[in-house]
Amino acid sequence: MLVFNITKKKKYILGILVLTIILVIVGIDLFNRFIKEETYEEGTYFRDNFDTNNKDWDFYHNGESKPAAANIKTVDGNKVLKAKGPYLAKINKELNDYSLKFRFKRIEGSMIVNFREYRSEEENSQYFIGLGNDKATAINLSKQINANFNLISLRVEVDHYRDWHTLEVRVCDNIINVYLDDNFLIKYEDTENPILSGSVSFSVIANSEYLIDDVEIKSVKKEDVVEEVACPYECCTDEFYKTKSCSVGYVCYDSACRPKDEEIELLKDTKFEWGFGEFTESNLPRAQWCEMPIQEEPAWAVSEIATETHFCQNLPNPKSTEPTIIFESEGGHKKLFSYKDGRIKLQFDTSAEEKEGCIITNYKRSPPALSWPLYGVRQQLPVDFTDFEELNFSLDMKLNKFEPSIYEQKCTKYGAKIDRYGEFLIVFLLKFKGEGYGPNNLYWLLINSCSKHWWSGAYERGESGNKECASNSTEYIMSDGFGIPMYHSAMDNNIISSVNNAHPILKEGQWVSYDVDLKKFAEDGINYYNIKYGTDLDSNDYELAHIDLAWEIIGAFDTEIELRNPSLKGKFADD
Numbered sequence: 001m002l003v004f005n006i007t008k009k010k011k012y013i014l015g016i017l018v019l020t021i022i023l024v025i026v027g028i029d030l031f032n033r034f035i036k037e038e039t040y041e042e043g044t045y046f047r048d049n050f051d052t053n054n055k056d057w058d059f060y061h062n063g064e065s066k067p068a069a070a071n072i073k074t075v076d077g078n079k080v081l082k083a084k085g086p087y088l089a090k091i092n093k094e095l096n097d098y099s100l101k102f103r104f105k106r107i108e109g110s111m112i113v114n115f116r117e118y119r120s121e122e123e124n125s126q127y128f129i130g131l132g133n134d135k136a137t138a139i140n141l142s143k144q145i146n147a148n149f150n151l152i153s154l155r156v157e158v159d160h161y162r163d164w165h166t167l168e169v170r171v172c173d174n175i176i177n178v179y180l181d182d183n184f185l186i187k188y189e190d191t192e193n194p195i196l197s198g199s200v201s202f203s204v205i206a207n208s209e210y211l212i213d214d215v216e217i218k219s220v221k222k223e224d225v226v227e228e229v230a231c232p233y234e235c236c237t238d239e240f241y242k243t244k245s246c247s248v249g250y251v252c253y254d255s256a257c258r259p260k261d262e263e264i265e266l267l268k269d270t271k272f273e274w275g276f277g278e279f280t281e282s283n284l285p286r287a288q289w290c291e292m293p294i295q296e297e298p299a300w301a302v303s304e305i306a307t308e309t310h311f312c313q314n315l316p317n318p319k320s321t322e323p324t325i326i327f328e329s330e331g332g333h334k335k336l337f338s339y340k341d342g343r344i345k346l347q348f349d350t351s352a353e354e355k356e357g358c359i360i361t362n363y364k365r366s367p368p369a370l371s372w373p374l375y376g377v378r379q380q381l382p383v384d385f386t387d388f389e390e391l392n393f394s395l396d397m398k399l400n401k402f403e404p405s406i407y408e409q410k411c412t413k414y415g416a417k418i419d420r421y422g423e424f425l426i427v428f429l430l431k432f433k434g435e436g437y438g439p440n441n442l443y444w445l446l447i448n449s450c451s452k453h454w455w456s457g458a459y460e461r462g463e464s465g466n467k468e469c470a471s472n473s474t475e476y477i478m479s480d481g482f483g484i485p486m487y488h489s490a491m492d493n494n495i496i497s498s499v500n501n502a503h504p505i506l507k508e509g510q511w512v513s514y515d516v517d518l519k520k521f522a523e524d525g526i527n528y529y530n531i532k533y534g535t536d537l538d539s540n541d542y543e544l545a546h547i548d549l550a551w552e553i554i555g556a557f558d559t560e561i562e563l564r565n566p567s568l569k570g571k572f573a574d575d
Contacts, residue, residue: 046093046200046217050079060088081212085109085204095217096197099224101168102215106132109208115169116198125195127152127176129169132208139167141178141186145193152176152188164211172225187226251572253387258572263390266383266568267547268299271342276302276377302336303378303548334375343564345400348375348551350558376550381568382431383544388570391518395426395549395567399506400560422557424506427548428518433541506561518544518568 040047048054050072059066063086073082083089100115110132117126125145141152168179174194178186200217204210251260258264268274275298337345383391402422506512522539530537549566551559 043219048215056092058090083204083210085208086206087204090201097172097220099170099218099220103166103213105164105211107209110205111210112203114201116195118198170220170225172220175225177225263569263571266570272338272344274298276300300377300379343562345562348559350553350556378548380546386540389573390571393518393568394515396513396564398511398562399508403558422553425550425552429545430542431545
């Protein structure tokens, strides 16, 4: 009986121990899940590099709560939050003054960063920064109180948007500072009903995707924010805001105060990341824009100038396929490839069209000069020459193919064989700033080209030409109304252009860099025109309207060229 009681007692104690262990385990789990708060060192309110399961987050996809692990992915050996919209990541912290800092990488689309965010049945208020809202490289600051939205700062353009960037927002009382990659972008003082506290969240819009990492929120003091100094990108003129003057050492350009000694990039989308579209409103002569799919309000458009080209295939009705975003004409004779490493490739095969029976050498060089077979990409600007002391254009080019067709020997015009040629053009179109098209009702084309000319005799002998694309006689200004060369630096040696030696020879399979002093280019060309024609034109009376990177081909050629790193940098002129 005693043995039985001892055994029974042991079993009872063992059961109590097991139950206690279970309760402890459950308690710890409940504590971790519902009670425990993340602890940080003094001065830090929040930190997460996504290596641990931080409990201060709430994650939602399509409005449904999701565990953090569902979107924490390893990218290049590092754990990050991979947010594909519609996606909301909210930090459960109600804060007043702080610095929010995080790294992000845009894959596509838009993201909104909300701070001092407050939500209730009676009120919805927040400040928010839009990334990629207007264009693929845009950053702006806005404020919302219920149904009222106010754009606080104008869009700030950021290059290389697909790289990793660091964004920091500092808020103290009614002052907001925004930094990108440690560069001061925006300063705002809210003097009308400022929002003084709230939470932080990241909202990735539908059909968008962003990577987020190293999120940190720290305390901030009054001395940590800029209050009085006009920041480089603060709005100085805009129809929605009062006109402001820039601080000493800054100049107002494109509605922003910029450092006077800053060299700024004037081209948009220098990595060809926004897609290609059309210019729907164009009053330029000889212009017919193809209809291309518009992606994120692209800065570049595929253009095909001429309304009466004798091609079998014009460019409209293209098709687009991933991953290289290929645009091509219906028969495939004109193609544009856009690669994610920042290159584009143009293929223009007029020899294939001639084999189909098209007469592609019957072009016009008199009004209306509408049969000018030019195919490429264009960006409208404009840029006023008087705003800049220096304007420098650069581009990397690689010629892959430039082959004439043997069918050319059969082509005639008015009973005689004619010169056929292919040129890759870099066109800078100047527009008169006064009424109409300027003196003589003309636009001006400054053209630097890489050209090959073949005469009928060469074709009859079966010669295919060399593998170089000469450019030693291709710099000129052209009257757009008639297509007559007005200024030709290499041919008219009485005027020596300072930029003659800047033009490279393209060789097949090799990347070549092109760099030109565009302001001097315009001055030389117009000065020569004045001497030759007795006019009194001034390059400062013109603005740069657009830039074309395009093929001009008369005859049958099979061509391919790659382009990368287009750039137009300006240094501000003295007052």
